[in-house]
Amino acid sequence: MKSPLNKKTVIKRAGDVEFFPSGRQTYLAPLPLPTNEHPFCPYISDYNDTFMDFGGGEPKVFTYQFNLGIPFSMSCFVAFGGPLIGGLMGLSLGSSLMRSWESVQGIFLASWESALGIWILVSALFFFIWLYHHNLFTKVIPTRFNRQRREVCFMPDGATEPLFVPWESLSAWVVQAQGATQYGVTRQYGMGMGFEHEGELVRVEFQCGSLQLAISNWEAVRGYMEYELNDLSGLQDPLGLQEPGDPPHEGLHTFRNARAGLHRRLREKEVGRIYAFFWYVYHVMTLWTLPNRLVEWEIKRIAKVGRRALPPAMLAWSEPLPPEQWAKPSSELLRLSAKVKALLKRYPRTPITEVYAEVYRNDSRD
Numbered sequence: 001m002k003s004p005l006n007k008k009t010v011i012k013r014a015g016d017v018e019f020f021p022s023g024r025q026t027y028l029a030p031l032p033l034p035t036n037e038h039p040f041c042p043y044i045s046d047y048n049d050t051f052m053d054f055g056g057g058e059p060k061v062f063t064y065q066f067n068l069g070i071p072f073s074m075s076c077f078v079a080f081g082g083p084l085i086g087g088l089m090g091l092s093l094g095s096s097l098m099r100s101w102e103s104v105q106g107i108f109l110a111s112w113e114s115a116l117g118i119w120i121l122v123s124a125l126f127f128f129i130w131l132y133h134h135n136l137f138t139k140v141i142p143t144r145f146n147r148q149r150r151e152v153c154f155m156p157d158g159a160t161e162p163l164f165v166p167w168e169s170l171s172a173w174v175v176q177a178q179g180a181t182q183y184g185v186t187r188q189y190g191m192g193m194g195f196e197h198e199g200e201l202v203r204v205e206f207q208c209g210s211l212q213l214a215i216s217n218w219e220a221v222r223g224y225m226e227y228e229l230n231d232l233s234g235l236q237d238p239l240g241l242q243e244p245g246d247p248p249h250e251g252l253h254t255f256r257n258a259r260a261g262l263h264r265r266l267r268e269k270e271v272g273r274i275y276a277f278f279w280y281v282y283h284v285m286t287l288w289t290l291p292n293r294l295v296e297w298e299i300k301r302i303a304k305v306g307r308r309a310l311p312p313a314m315l316a317w318s319e320p321l322p323p324e325q326w327a328k329p330s331s332e333l334l335r336l337s338a339k340v341k342a343l344l345k346r347y348p349r350t351p352i353t354e355v356y357a358e359v360y361r362n363d364s365r366d
Contacts, residue, residue, distance in 0.1 A: 013360075014028055014029050014032075015357050020177075022179055026176075028215065032170070037216045041232075043055055046142075056142035059249075061254065063130070064286075072119065074118050079112050083103075090103045134302075137302050137307065138306065143155075154204070162317075168330055173192050174190065174211060177190075189211050190208055193218075220232070241257045251299070336363060340356065
């Protein structure tokens with residue numbers, strides 16, 4: 001999501017850390033120096049030798065698995081888990097098998113309506129969340145990275161014209177935050193990119209599963225812009241669920257490929273029967289192939305409705321340039337990147353912030 005902030009910000013550099021009450025924000029750029037994480041990014045929606053689009057991609061099967069599986073699993077636990085637990089408790093306390101079975105029946109008859117209500121209510125909540133994100137596919141223009149021009153194009157919410165920023169001046173950061181709830185400590189991670197424009201910060205941010213994953217997303221973007229990554233298909237399909245000739249998006253074919261891969265790994269003894277059993281349990285609890293079919297339906301619907309048209313200025317900016325007109329990295333970036341890579345090779349487990357700090361200290365002495 002792109003939104004301007006109504007506050008003046010101080011430009012940071014790679015390695016700087018800002019602390020706030022519940023966590024910290026670590027800057028990875030400017031300058032876009034190498035990191036020590038493997039590149040990975042499922043948010044890349046399109047790429048070629050000229051530009052890469054970040055965000056605004058295709059619907060994902062996991063989203064439907066989550067939205068369908070959570071309500072179904074909750075209702076199943078209430079309807080069947082409660083009676084089962086009650087029956088087992090009765091047996092452990094010395095009740096007869098018949099008495100315990102009667103308890104199971106009684107608990108089920110008392111709880112099935114509640115289970116059905118939970119399924120309907122939670123499914124309705126997830127439906128409205130899905131509808132909001134579904135509409136974004138036809139409204140949001142992705143952030144575009146042009147490596148021939150070494151520039152980035154942002155289209156903030158409500159703007160009529162795109163904003164262009166030099167690649168080496170783009171800010172990038174990862175956020176770590178934690179808070180306490182009645183269930184324990186919760187941790188959240190995120191990654192963001194942005195730049196200052198007329199006293200405001202134009203940015204795009206999203207949540208990540210871990211700090212390493214947040215840095216890996218940035219490393220994929222940085223690697224593309226610096227011509228270190230040219231084929232990004234492996235970053236978008238790390239599990240290898242796309243076969244030659246398959247559509248580029250997820251769908252029913254990815255389920256079939258995943259099941260075929262599971263059976264192959266089972267025959268070759270790469271995984272055991274317990275792993276295979278829980279693979280099937282997971283897909284049964286997420287309603288088997290229904291998420292895959294819904295992804296295919298949503299992709300067709302988005303194609304029918306049409307995505308938001310790109311502004312003419314953005315289209316012209318995205319045209320390929322002759323090689324002699326390609327922008328070149330600055331001497332400062334080349335010099336500092338070489339020093340970062342050398343230091344990471346010598347001390348691969350050193351935190352990236354310490355590596356950046358050491359490189360900047362040594363560079364200032366030279």
